[in-house]
Amino acid sequence: MIEPDMLTIFLATALLIVVTIILALYRATIGPEVYNRVAAVNVIGTKTIVLLVIIGYIFERPLFFDISLLYALLNFIGTLAFAKYLERGEVWSS
Amino acid sequence: MGEKSSAKSGKGFGIFVTFCAMFLFWLLLSGILDVLHVGAGIICSLIIAFVSYDLLVTQKWDKMLRKSGRFIIYVVWELWQILLANFDVAYRVLHPKMPIDPSIIEFDTSLRSDLAIVTLANSITLTPGTITINIDQEKGRFQVHSIAQKPADALLVDKTMQEKVAKVFMEE
């Protein structure tokens, strides 16, 4: 079983990460151009990886680590595809 | 990259290394050691190794071993630079007056290979106050956005990072 002290510390860490996600969400909502929004969404995605790992320890489910690995790969590829689309107007260039 | 002579001499070694990497990654993700799972892993890794062996290994193995030895020493130095960079950015962000003076600079390097250029670009992005914007691989020209004058001088005048990366990949 997880100790109560460490559980409190993990919960506090997760809450602070959620606060940073909300700050980034503000930038994604108002953010003057499309590039500010893409950057903010990328930041939210990378913060979500860490949040998933911490949730894996809070609920004691090792499966969450696989999900966070998958999320890291998907977030990276998604950002690259979005940047390429914004630059050239198409994703598959022949 | 991808000359025919180097690809031919290192084909068996390339297939072997790719197979080992893929199979270890399979074991890492599954973690179940019965005949069905391990057998499926071996078959999948073999298919991937035969299709894409030339993506991972592009040189002779003794050269790669020496390079990776020097690369680890470089990574230790790089970690220390990353720590400095973070304190620098945190200071600039949390300072009430925000001491920033952005500018875009250009410089040439002697690096040509893919891996060396990627290493230098990522190092520039992670170290104090600079981010890579554009790279011209033919000329080895880097365009860099710097947040203040001092980090720009570190790249333009001192050139410590370029020298270290060039030493790791031996392209002086």
Next chain:
Amino acid sequence: MVELIVTILLVVVVLFLAAGVFFMLAGAIGLLRLPDFYTRLHATGKCDTLGEVLIIFGLLLYHIYYYSPGAELSVQLVPVKLLFLICFIFFANPTATHAIMKAAYNTGVKPWKKGDRRM
């Protein structure tokens, strides 16, 4: 003796978590405060990378304390997965930052100069 080592380990874990959260908060504040797109990416590209890596490394140390040697193989492999995650973040985060920045520069987003209005 064992209790002392465990206490030191847990203190180190908490220090890693606190440092990571500090850098992530600094990155988020920078994302809000800095004047334009390029300088904002300075804050997110560096602070977020190190903050996330510090937090995951702290959890990796905690895992050594937490799971006994009798656990299943898939549970014992978790530190290796976390190490892979750390390497991947170090490789992928600067590349994503560079990709967005290159797209913005090539489509003609003007960089902010000292004395300009905030964007």
